[in-house]
Amino acid sequence: MRVIVKQLVYLLASVVGVYLVILAIVLVAFPDEDSDGPMNSARAPSTYFVTEPKYVVLNRRSLATDRPRVIFVGASNTVVGFRQRQVAALLPGVEVDNLGVGGANVTEIAQVIDLALEAEPKAARADDTFVISIWYGEFAQDRVRWYTPDRHPGDTDINIEQYRYALYHRTKDGPALSLPIEDLRFEIAALRPYLLLDELSRRATAGLRSLLFRDKGNRTDAERDSATLSEAEKARDLAYWQSQIQLQGEVSKEQFDVLHAAIGRILASGGKVVLVDLPIPKWHSSRSPFYESYLKRRDALLAELKGTPGFRFVDMGEQDNDLDFSDEVHPKPTIAPRWASTIASALRGQLKVTTEARSDEPVRP
Amino acid sequence: MALTSPQFVLFIVAVVLIFHLSASLIYRRCVLTVANALFLASFVTSAMQLAPLLAFLVVGFLASRTARPDRRWLNAIWIAAIVVLFAWLKKYSFIAVLPPLPFAYLGIGLSYILFRMLQLVIDRSTEAAGEAMSPQRFFDYTCNFLCFISGPIERSGDFIANQEALARPIDEERAYRAIARMILGYIKVMVVSAIANYIFAHASDSLFAGLPSASRITLSGHYMLAVVSYTAYLYFNFAGYMDIVIGIGWLLGQDLPENFDHPFLARNLFEFWARWHMTLSSWFKTYLFNPLLTAMASRVTSAKAMPYFGVLAFFVTFFVMGVWHGSTVVFVIYGLVMGAGVSINKVWQMALTDRLGKKRYRKLGESFAYAALARGLTSAFFAIAVTALWVDFAQMSAIAARLGALGMALALLVLTLAGTLIFPFTEWLGARLVVAKVRLEPWLKGAIGRQIGLGVEVLLVLAVTSFFHKAPEFVYKAF
Numbered sequence: 131m132r133v134i135v136k137q138l139v140y141l142l143a144s145v146v147g148v149y150l151v152i153l154a155i156v157l158v159a160f161p162d163e164d165s166d167g168p169m170n171s172a173r174a175p176s177t178y179f180v181t182e183p184k185y186v187v188l189n190r191r192s193l194a195t196d197r198p199r200v201i202f203v204g205a206s207n208t209v210v211g212f213r214q215r216q217v218a219a220l221l222p223g224v225e226v227d228n229l230g231v232g233g234a235n236v237t238e239i240a241q242v243i244d245l246a247l248e249a250e251p252k253a254a255r256a257d258d259t260f261v262i263s264i265w266y267g268e269f270a271q272d273r274v275r276w277y278t279p280d281r282h283p284g285d286t287d288i289n290i291e292q293y294r295y296a297l298y299h300r301t302k303d304g305p306a307l308s309l310p311i312e313d314l315r316f317e318i319a320a321l322r323p324y325l326l327l328d329e330l331s332r333r334a335t336a337g338l339r340s341l342l343f344r345d346k347g348n349r350t351d352a353e354r355d356s357a358t359l360s361e362a363e364k365a366r367d368l369a370y371w372q373s374q375i376q377l378q379g380e381v382s383k384e385q386f387d388v389l390h391a392a393i394g395r396i397l398a399s400g401g402k403v404v405l406v407d408l409p410i411p412k413w414h415s416s417r418s419p420f421y422e423s424y425l426k427r428r429d430a431l432l433a434e435l436k437g438t439p440g441f442r443f444v445d446m447g448e449q450d451n452d453l454d455f456s457d458e459v460h461p462k463p464t465i466a467p468r469w470a471s472t473i474a475s476a477l478r479g480q481l482k483v484t485t486e487a488r489s490d491e492p493v494r495p
Numbered sequence: 496m497a498l499t500s501p502q503f504v505l506f507i508v509a510v511v512l513i514f515h516l517s518a519s520l521i522y523r524r525c526v527l528t529v530a531n532a533l534f535l536a537s538f539v540t541s542a543m544q545l546a547p548l549l550a551f552l553v554v555g556f557l558a559s560r561t562a563r564p565d566r567r568w569l570n571a572i573w574i575a576a577i578v579v580l581f582a583w584l585k586k587y588s589f590i591a592v593l594p595p596l597p598f599a600y601l602g603i604g605l606s607y608i609l610f611r612m613l614q615l616v617i618d619r620s621t622e623a624a625g626e627a628m629s630p631q632r633f634f635d636y637t638c639n640f641l642c643f644i645s646g647p648i649e650r651s652g653d654f655i656a657n658q659e660a661l662a663r664p665i666d667e668e669r670a671y672r673a674i675a676r677m678i679l680g681y682i683k684v685m686v687v688s689a690i691a692n693y694i695f696a697h698a699s700d701s702l703f704a705g706l707p708s709a710s711r712i713t714l715s716g717h718y719m720l721a722v723v724s725y726t727a728y729l730y731f732n733f734a735g736y737m738d739i740v741i742g743i744g745w746l747l748g749q750d751l752p753e754n755f756d757h758p759f760l761a762r763n764l765f766e767f768w769a770r771w772h773m774t775l776s777s778w779f780k781t782y783l784f785n786p787l788l789t790a791m792a793s794r795v796t797s798a799k800a801m802p803y804f805g806v807l808a809f810f811v812t813f814f815v816m817g818v819w820h821g822s823t824v825v826f827v828i829y830g831l832v833m834g835a836g837v838s839i840n841k842v843w844q845m846a847l848t849d850r851l852g853k854k855r856y857r858k859l860g861e862s863f864a865y866a867a868l869a870r871g872l873t874s875a876f877f878a879i880a881v882t883a884l885w886v887d888f889a890q891m892s893a894i895a896a897r898l899g900a901l902g903m904a905l906a907l908l909v910l911t912l913a914g915t916l917i918f919p920f921t922e923w924l925g926a927r928l929v930v931a932k933v934r935l936e937p938w939l940k941g942a943i944g945r946q947i948g949l950g951v952e953v954l955l956v957l958a959v960t961s962f963f964h965k966a967p968e969f970v971y972k973a974f
Binding site: 146285 | 508511512515516665666667670671674694696697698700701720746946947949950951953954957958961962963964965
């Protein structure tokens with residue numbers, strides 16, 4: 131018995147000791163980047179978080195301030211369409227954060243909203259305006275989207291990042307923080323060796339993965355601007371979204387319920403909501419079997435929310451010129467300033483009271 | 496309870512500490528019995544789910560108690576009953592005439608319980624085994640939690656001989672070696688096999704996605720990558736699992752048999768199976784191959800026929816081994832491919848021996864080039880044969896149709912050449928590492944040095960585990 135306990139203690143001491151040495155070396159050799167500025171998912175690949183979900187979960191320390199802010203949530207078209215710097219430049223006096231996550235469905239978007247609310251001081255939530263961008267592809271069922279062999283059943287990409295370093299643990303009600311949210315920055319500092327190793331391995335194998343597998347990597351802005359789709363590519367894209375939604379001409383009602391509930395949580399916390407219907411190319415909306423069902427359910431939701439204080443709807447659906455899109459969903463980079471202008475105009479009315487009340491706040495670039 | 500789960504690690508720590516609270520043999524046996532029962536219970540949510548397995552155990556227990564050399568018919572009936580019950584519970588398609596049980600039940604472990612029960616009954620019916628086992632000892636033997644999921648298949652004689660050793664005290668060296676072996680196992684499972692599995696998942700995804708339209712060259716590339724990565728995943732996953740359970744066994748006074756011995760050093764399929772899943776191969780050799788060969792030899796006395804009986808017995812043995820792996824038609828194909836492989840291998844050996852004579856054939860086998868080529872071919876054949884473990888029939892047909900016989904032959908050729916070149920290199924590298932290790936030994940052998948080594952290994956496991964969404968499943972639990 132004594133022999134076993136002794137060996138286990140030695141092992142534990144060795145693990146802790148070696149880790150502390152590695153941590154000290156990493157913290158000295160690779161000092162932390164400045165992560166206190168606005169959050170911008172588009173920057174994720176250039177940070178040591180590398181991916182958007184990891185960035186959103188682990189890099190929330192800038193939200194722990196009482197600055198008034200506009201928080202964009204949605205999928206990849208939110209990241210490339212509402213470019214953080216372009217929108218921020220049009221909204222002086224408020225902080226603009228973009229927490230878009232590529233491939234998100236509404237369940238995952240709702241999780242991002244909860245993460246943002248969790249990270250903020252309660253008093254600051256009343257100064258929040260959440261811009262929730264929607265389009266029909268986000269209304270894919272969880273059963274199809276998140277029940278794949280490579281993950282625990284139902285875990286979204288956000289969940290995976292929550293559990294990856296045990297910052298959260300599983301409960302029957304979903305992920306629960308292992309330590310108070312105030313300790314997040316210290317936890318991230320303690321995890322730096324793992325984050326560094328993860329970053330290095332991802333960057334080192336990116337080329338190989340692209341060569342061997344079907345990962346085609348991100349396109350440059352120039353490539354996106356010059357992109358045109360062939361008929362075969364359009365057919366392939368329509369088939370892809372069919373495989374993602376897997377319902378006969380219907381988008382998921384359950385996902386609209388999740389959206390409704392998430393809006394309710396923001397409003398209950400004192401924040402405001404701007405729901406934006408993002409455009410997709412005309413060819414796509416006219417051929418998709420899901421678009422009509424999406425509009426029907428969207429209108430039903432809007433009818434329910436009509437007159438709700440703090441809620442506003444912005445319809446960008448008319449900006450659906452085929453030539454403005456680099457693929458079946460994403461706007462070309464040259465179109466992003468127009469999207470920024472549209473949303474900034476809509477937000478100015480919503481933010482009027484807040485920006486006036488906080489006119490002494492410094493304007494962030 | 497998955498071996499890679501934190502719950503399992505805590506379970507092991509608790510069992511080991513409780514086990515060592517007393518040196519009494521009776522106490523320690525009781526601790527192991529309770530641990531076996533708890534491990535079994537961790538897989539189910541209701542007693543009903545355990546009922547079929549318990550019924551299977553009861554049949555096996557009765558058979559082992561009543562089997563005797565003078566009861567040939569009864570022995571045969573028991574063996575048939577155990578095999579049919581097993582096939583029914585495992586839902587083998589060829590026994591689909593019997594309706595399946597109308598509720599979900601525990602199927603894990605049945606395959607290995609089958610081997611242990613058959614062995615007990617056969618040994619008792621041929622006087623190979625001594626005393627009959629008590630119910631507690633029978634349960635501990637058939638449901639030892641260390642071997643429950645996927646072996647190793649411990650012989651009943653070794654199990655009984657090992658019982659007295661349960662009471663021996665553990666010294667510091669054994670405790671260190673046990674934990675070091677477990678950590679090595681976790682490195683194999685959670686680092687190497689996890690990386691191989693990641694590559695396999697993407698390669699097979701690319702393969703299946705490309706089946707309708709990709710060029711044959713692209714498909715062949717993805718197929719070969721999938722084949723190699725799956726084989727690496729299978730080996731490191733299974734060998735790592737064995738390291739873990741053997742290490743835990745050392746902490747619990749048990750010396751479980753080894754199950755792997757560098758299989759990719761094998762120069763033919765017979766040698767391969769003597770090095771891969773050794774306890775399974777040995778079981779089949781003792782309880783199927785030898786009796787089959789003896790039965791054939793006793794009916795036909797011609798010396799010329801003997802080698803061909805050998806070929807036939809090998810074919811049947813490997814076919815049954817293949818079919819044992821699963822209940823669908825792809826496993827029948829797997830069995831046929833493995834059976835054909837060893838048969839051709841045997842015929843080739845016989846033909847070369849005839850042509851060259853034993854001495855020159857042995858000399859040829861020892862030459863570097865022939866040995867390297869034979870090693871490459873053996874590994875390549877095995878890797879392609881185990882395709883059956885990761886495809887269904889429709890996928891297998893689609894791959895075969897798109898690649899064609901030429902594509903498959905090309906894949907075998909390329910993988911053989913790759914193995915021919917890579918294995919000698921890895922052997923050379925391994926030798927260099929051994930030299931380096933010997934040089935570092937004075938430092939590594941020190942108490943602090945080797946504990947730091949273990950600490951680094953644990954951190955490596957934790958780091959690579961954090962890369963993946965979930966730890967890899969233990970692949971052989973499916974069989």
